[in-house]
Amino acid sequence: MNMLKRLTRKETKLAVVGLGYVGLPLAAAFAKEFHVIGFDRNEEKIQAYRQGHDITNELGDEALQGAGIDFTTDPKRLQEASFLVIAVPTPINGDKTPDLSPVRGATETVAKYLEKGSIVVYESTVYPGVTEDICRPLLEEGSGLLCGRDFKIGYSPERINPGDRQHRLHTITKIVSGMDEDSLGDIADVYGAIIQEIYPAPDIRVAEAAKLAENTQRDINIAFMNELAMAFHQMGIDTDEVAKAMDTKWNAMGFRPGLVGGHCIGVDPYYFLYESENRGQHSHLVSAGRRINNYMGKFVAQEIVKVMLRSGLDPIHSNLFLLGMTFKENCPDTRNSRSVDVCQQLMDYGLQPLLSDPLADPEEFRREYHLDLLPEDAIKDVDCLVILVSHAHYRQWSLEDLKKFYRQQEGRPRILIDVKHQYSRPAAEAAGFIYWAL
Numbered sequence: 001m002n003m004l005k006r007l008t009r010k011e012t013k014l015a016v017v018g019l020g021y022v023g024l025p026l027a028a029a030f031a032k033e034f035h036v037i038g039f040d041r042n043e044e045k046i047q048a049y050r051q052g053h054d055i056t057n058e059l060g061d062e063a064l065q066g067a068g069i070d071f072t073t074d075p076k077r078l079q080e081a082s083f084l085v086i087a088v089p090t091p092i093n094g095d096k097t098p099d100l101s102p103v104r105g106a107t108e109t110v111a112k113y114l115e116k117g118s119i120v121v122y123e124s125t126v127y128p129g130v131t132e133d134i135c136r137p138l139l140e141e142g143s144g145l146l147c148g149r150d151f152k153i154g155y156s157p158e159r160i161n162p163g164d165r166q167h168r169l170h171t172i173t174k175i176v177s178g179m180d181e182d183s184l185g186d187i188a189d190v191y192g193a194i195i196q197e198i199y200p201a202p203d204i205r206v207a208e209a210a211k212l213a214e215n216t217q218r219d220i221n222i223a224f225m226n227e228l229a230m231a232f233h234q235m236g237i238d239t240d241e242v243a244k245a246m247d248t249k250w251n252a253m254g255f256r257p258g259l260v261g262g263h264c265i266g267v268d269p270y271y272f273l274y275e276s277e278n279r280g281q282h283s284h285l286v287s288a289g290r291r292i293n294n295y296m297g298k299f300v301a302q303e304i305v306k307v308m309l310r311s312g313l314d315p316i317h318s319n320l321f322l323l324g325m326t327f328k329e330n331c332p333d334t335r336n337s338r339s340v341d342v343c344q345q346l347m348d349y350g351l352q353p354l355l356s357d358p359l360a361d362p363e364e365f366r367r368e369y370h371l372d373l374l375p376e377d378a379i380k381d382v383d384c385l386v387i388l389v390s391h392a393h394y395r396q397w398s399l400e401d402l403k404k405f406y407r408q409q410e411g412r413p414r415i416l417i418d419v420k421h422q423y424s425r426p427a428a429e430a431a432g433f434i435y436w437a438l
Contacts, residue, residue, distance in 0.1 A: 003083055003119060004189040007034040010370050014190070015081035017106050018088035019049065019071075021333065022123055023160040025058050025169050026087060028067040029194040035212055037077050038069040046071050057332050057359070058160070079113035083190055086110065087123040087158060089263060098127065100134065107135045111142025118151045121176075121187055123158040125268055127212065127275035128205040131155045132179070150416075152183035155204045156191060157211030173197040177207035215268040216286055221255045222265070223289035226296050229257040233303070240421045240437060257438045258420060259300070259338035259388065260293040261327035266336050297341025300388075300438065304342075304417055305349060308384055308434050311413040316350050319407065322384045324389025325357040325365065325373065329420075332359040340369055340389040353386075354378070355411045358393045381407045384415040390422045399423060399431040 006012045019040040027038040030297050040046055048055050052065035052370075059067065070077075078084065089383075098160050103124045110120060120130050120139060129291040131154075145151055156176045160169065174195045178184030179295040184200055192198045201207040229239040239257060246252055260266050276283050310317045327337040334340075334357075346353050355373050362373040382405045387394055406414045416423070416433040429436040 001190065003186040004193065007083060008193075009191065010035050012082040013037055013070075013080045014083045015078050015085070017078070017084060017086045017110060017119060018054055018124075019045065019100075020087070020089065021056050022160045023085070023087035023262060023424040024049070024054070024056055024064075024162060026057055026085060026123070026158075027069045028063065028233045029169050031068045033193045034051060036069050037081055038071045039073070039075065039078060040071075041073060041266070046073050052188075055332070055361075075109050079115060082115065082118045084110055084114075084118060085121045085123055085156075086120065089176050090124045090126055090267075090271070091263065092267055096273075097099050097175075098271050100130065101136065103130070104138065107138045108142050111139045114139060114143040114145060114147060114151060114152045114188070116139040118187055119154065119183060119190075119239070120151065121154045121156055122315050123156055125157065125211050125271065126208055127271040129210040129275070131204050131208060143197050147304055148179065152179055152186070153176040154183050154202070155207045157186065157207055170195055172428050173199050175199045175207050175210055177199050177201040177204045179204060192217070212268050212272040216272050216289075218255075219260060219269050219293060220285060220289040221253060222258060222260050225255045225257040226292050226438075230299060238425060238437075240425075244285060256421070257296075259296055259341070261336045261338035262333065263327075263335050266327070266338070280322045291339075295340050296438075297379050298345050299416075300419060301345035301349070303436060304346065304384065304386060306414055306433065308416065309433050311415055313383055313413060313415070316352075318383040319381050320346070320351055320353045320384045320386070321379055321405070321428060322355050323357065323379075323394060325355055326360050326391075327387055329390045330392050334360050334368060336366050342386070342388060343371065355387070357391075359391060370391070376416070379405045383407055383412070384417065386417040386419070387422055388419050390420040394420060399428060399433070402433075403431075 007014055013035045014030050015037040016023045017039050019038050027036050030036045049071050052061050054061050054064040065199050086106045088106045090103055093099045115193045136153055140147055154177055159172050174191050176187045176191055176198055178187050188198050188200050224430050232239045243256055247254055269290055273283055273286055305315050322343055325337055325339045326332060326334050341355055356379055357373055361372055384406055414433050416428055418437045421437045425435050
């Protein structure tokens with residue numbers, strides 16, 4: 001009997017290992033069809049989920065409460081499952097090399113409880129070869145079973161876009177791959193029960209490479225726009241106006257400059273660079289894109305100081321507020337946030353910026369960065385307001401709404417740094433703001 005029938009008839013269970021931005025929505029989707037065990041070692045996270053609180057904000061509390069996921073921190077429960085999905089983070093080390101310790105750890109945990117007839121599918125972003133050359137031996141060693149005879153493996157790259165309410169799990173095209181024809185068929189069938197479009201890759205390495213390629217492509221295109229923006233600033237040209245004009249061409253791609261952080265676009269290119277270098281191929285273009293995007297925090301900080309000085313303000317003794325400290329809009333995740341780069345660069349200049357974000361967890365942010373997030377009612381007597389991340393909450397504010405945050409002193413300049421072009425320059429300047437945008 002194939003895997004889909006066994007799962008549908010509740011003769012076995014499906015387990016998702018790692019319940020973050022990728023794993024939680026996946027577990028919830030599978031739980032509509034199968035008995036799902038949601039495993040994570042983080043007891044605080046599991047407790048929040050059991051209480052119906054979605055800390056990722058991907059499902060929302062109401063959907064989480066009705067999801068029917070069997071949450072656990074007990075790894076022994078994994079032996080109840082025959083289809084196991086590993087969706088743990090794959091970060092980078094301080095030297096920008098891949099940190100495979102989470103995926104290795106998850107693999108070793110699964111291996112201890114792996115049963116014959118199981119299928120293990122990886123969704124964690126890795127460089128080509130990790131699933132077969134690193135994870136497969138770990139599974140065999142830890143289980144005493146033989147891959148191909150006793151269990152099968154596959155890879156299906158995640159395409160979760162945190163904060164995106166349009167491109168959801170069930171509507172995207174899902175790449176799947178397996179170690180052989182039989183495993184590919186089973187994996188495609190199981191994912192096909194919850195996702196409309198399935199794309200079967202010819203082998204696991206192609207699927208692994210596709211994930212790196214799609215995010216590296218975005219990184220390079222944003223780097224191109226960032227480089228244009230820095231040059232156009234020197235030329236006195238509005239980059240957003242250039243981009244809007246450029247987008248009138250039929251094959252325009254619609255990219256905009258910005259701060260590139262997070263755990264996908266800001267990380268995945270390093271996985272590609274690592275394996276490419278190991279094979280003797282140096283990727284000049286990808287490396288250049290990473291350098292440009294990593295520099296943008298410093299560039300924005302420099303421009304903030306320049307605008308304040310040109311406006312007659314003393315930056316060190318002015319009230320500077322940074323809004324939006326997550327890595328992207330409408331998402332509470334602060335990992336690898338480039339907004340923090342802006343803050344730290346300003347602090348290096350001797351400034352003391354104040355920070356706020358309606359979505360980020362203040363305690364988690366303090367643990368990660370040793371910086372405090374202030375509530376919205378603390379935003380007052382501002383000289384320079386910097387909107388780094390354009391949350392939907394901020395987009396509700398009109399230019400008139402913004403004025404209440406500023407120091408109420410006649411003749412005092414109101415500086416608005418609008419990194420994501422939330423407002424139009426003519427409207428902002430007509431409203432009396434000194435305006436800068438990336």
